[in-house]
Amino acid sequence: MKRFGVYLSILCAVAVLLTACQSQQQNIIRIGAAGPMTGDQSKMGIDLRNSVELAVAEWNQRGGVLGKKIEMLSGDDQADPKQAVSVANKFINQKAAAVVGHWNSSCSIPTSKYYDDANMVMISPATTNPQFTLQGFKKVFRVCGTDDQQGRIAAAFVLKTLRPKRIAVIHDKTAYGQGLADFFQKALGNGAEVVYYGGIVQRDPDYKAVLTAIKEKRPDVYFFGGIYPEAGRLVRQAKEVGLSIPMITGDGVYDPTFVNIAGKAAEGTYVTFGKDAAGLTTARSFNEKYKKVYGEPGPYSIYAYDAANIILTAIKETGTTDGAKVADYIAKNTFPGAFGDISFDKNGDVTKAPYVVWQVKDGKFIEVK
Amino acid sequence: MFVQQLINGLALGAVYALIALGYTMVYGILHLINFAHGEVYMLGAYLGIIVMGILTIAGLPVYSLSLAIFFSILISMAFCALYGAAIERFAYRPLRTAAKLAPLISAVGVSIILQNVVMLTQGTEYKNLPPLLPSEGFAVLGANVSPVQAFILSASIVLMLILHFFVARTRLGKAMRATSQDRIMAGLLGININQVISITFLIGSSLAAAAGVMVTLYYGVVHFFMGYLAGIKAFTAAVLGGIGSIPGAMLGGFMLGMIENFGASYISSVYKDAFAFLVLIITLILRPSGLLGEKALDKV
Incomplete structure (x- = not known):
């Protein structure tokens, strides 16, 4: 009987807490931050979350938005589409007003339908697969470029500067990697012959077999569509099988971890990747603020910060958290971003997406002029 | 290309063979599939990277890189041998007389515990070891044999020869073979069964640790989940060679490494993992006792 009393009191305490939460909910606006926060791409998700946290903290310091405090919800999708959908459902149940994320194209594309149906605004800071904004969802935006733009610029650079006759193309079989590889190949046109095209398995430690097969085809350069852990192992093992041609790859590899592995x-x-941020005053002030709290910002930190600020500005200006109205405001207005003004086209893509080519020199990424 | 793929396959196969030995030795004596074995390999890889870090702080690689590699393998082997023996003592020995399924479930449990302990203490991201050895090696018939590959092949062959000598020629090896034939009879004849089993786990785990450190040198990345796939592939290698047979595990490991590499290069690199498991299925259908395994006789 004594036991029963204990249970009863715990139950009461929980009930009280729950009602407390319920009443608090009216005074809080929730913003989700979603990306891979565990697993081998965890650095990217954590960078994203830090940036949203920073933006939210700044807004709260200025008194929140619409007289309410802002709370950030963190969602770990482990770069896995299945996990991403469950993160989306969690955010929807918690009545989040909007979401910054996801990081991977393969996570953003399936979740965008859930957010759009739930009347939530979604801005991805890093999803570059073109399909993401071509699904007809009015509340879905991105603040980075797209893979067809990126593939075109990579192909133009390769044809003009490196002038190869034979090219090998590989990808990691994800929506991002394979999409990028295909756009690159398409943009090459008849400029060079693609002598090898194939996929690799993510997380596989050993890529020597495919690299040896590529070497046999004697290409002059090879393109990789994928993320830095795989890219690092690829270039490292390429040297070991005697394949000493340059790799060309996309924004997913732009991270110091790539150099650490390789x-x-x-x-x-x-x-x-996007233009050098360090030279711009707007970006510099972000970098300083970020460094004080979290250390060195990642490649997409600044994009996530811009995305969070756009959402909160739109909520403030429209005076509501109604997704449809906020999205409408975002689509029609121009926002100050770290790389200059950000405005969106009818699909929800940024109107200006400046990609430039970088090269690793002495362990650092240097813009190729 | 053929020679290069052969060398890549042999280096990968040597790693599988070293891990497979642990599976096969334990199975030979206890008839238990030690599913925690892949995790011991993962621990070995982590220990290798930690010891290498400590040695770097101590300044050893400046004097001699090979000495630093030698020490990190030795220390990792010693630690993991203790881990392996402790796993046997606490997770399997209390269940030795229990139903056959109980130790198997215990093994899966140990595997999950080890994975999560490493995840919580070391983090979820990849740990990197920058390339220590140069990538340009010596040319053999038009293929590049990198120093790491040469090191992995020679070191694993030395370890296998030592193991073979130990099992075939020493008193303890004889006791081990007797125990695997009939545990109760061997006990009646005065063999300390518990000691023999502990030593089996010590040896098997230290070989897995050596494989772990070698893989770290080879690929430069370790991850808390790496033991899972490597463990299953090594298990496949053990079944291919004939589980319970020591030469079988060596042969199975080398064969599996080559099948994977040739499959990935000549058929499709996307299905690299699938080839390993295709081999497992074909072996189980056509020759369940494996290439060098003996048909299991029911002991009456």
Whole structure:
């Protein structure tokens, strides 16, 4: 009987807490931050969450938005589409007003339908697969470029500067990697012959078999569509099988971890990515604020910060958290971003997406002029 | 290309063979599939990277890189041998007389515990070891044999020869073979069964640890989940060679490494993992006792 009393009191305490939460809910606006926060791409998700946290903290310091405090919800999708959908459902149940995320194209595309149906605004800071904004959802935006733009710029650079006759193309079989590889191949046109095209398995430690097969085809350069852990192992093992041609790859590889994994083998790798942020005053002030709390910002930190600010500005200006109205405001207005003004086209893509080519030199990414 | 793929396959196969030995030795004596074995390999890889870090702080690689590699393998082997023996003592020995399924479930449990302990203490991201050895090696018939590959092949062959000598020629090896034939009879004849089993786990785990450190040198990345797939592939290698047979595990490991590499290069790199498991299925259908395994006789 004594036991029963204990249970009863716990139950009461829980009930009280729940009602407390319920009443608090009226005074809080929730913003989700979703990305891979555990697993081998965890750095990207954590960078994203830090940036949203920073933006939210700044808004709260200025008194929140619409007289309410802002709370950030963190959602870990482990770069796995199945997990991403459950994160989306969690955010919807918690009545989040909007979401910054997801990071991977393969997670953003399936979840966008859930957010749009739940009348939530979704802005991805890093999803570059073109399909993401072509689904006809009015509340879905991105603040980065797209893979067809990126593939075009990579292909133009390769044809103009490196002038190869034979090219090998590989990808990691994800929506992002394979999409990028295909756009690159399409943009090459008849400029060079693609002598090898194939996929690799993510997380596989050993890529020597495919690299040896590529070497046999004697290409002059090879393109990789994928993320930095795989890219690092690829260039490292390429040197070991005697394949010493440069790799060209996309924004998913733009991270110092790539150089850490590959060591000297990373030298000379070409990467397409946004313009150098360090030179811009707007970006510099973000970098300083970010460094104080979290250390060195990641490649997409600044995009996530811009995305969170756009959402909160739109909520403030429209005076509501109604997704349809907020989305409408975002679509029609121009926002100050770290790389200059951000405005969106009818699909929800940024009107200006500046990709440039970078190269690894002495362990650092240097813009190719 | 053929020679290069052969060398890649042999290096990968040597790693599988070292892990497979642990599976096969334990199965030979206890008829238990030690599913925690892949995790011991993962622990070995982590220990290798930690010891290498400590040695770097101590300044050893500046004097001699090979000495640093030697020490990190030795220390990792010693630690993991203790881990393996402790797993046997606490997770399997209390269940030795229980139903056959109980130790198997216990093994799966140990595997999950080890994975999560490492995840919580070391983090979920990849740990990197920058390339220590140069990537340009020596040319053999037009293929590049990198120093790491040469090291993995020679070191694993030395370890296998030592193991073979130990099992075939020493008193303890004889006791081990007797125990695997009939545990109760061996006990009646004065063999300390518990000691023999502990030593089996010590040896098997230290070989897995050596494989772990070698893989770290080879690929430069360790991850808390790496033991899962490597463990299953090594198990496949053990079944292919004939589980319970020591030469079988060696042969199975080398064969599996080559099948994977040739499959990935000549057929499709996307299905690299699928080839390993295709081999497992075909072996189980056509020759369940494996290439070098003996048909299991029901002991009456």
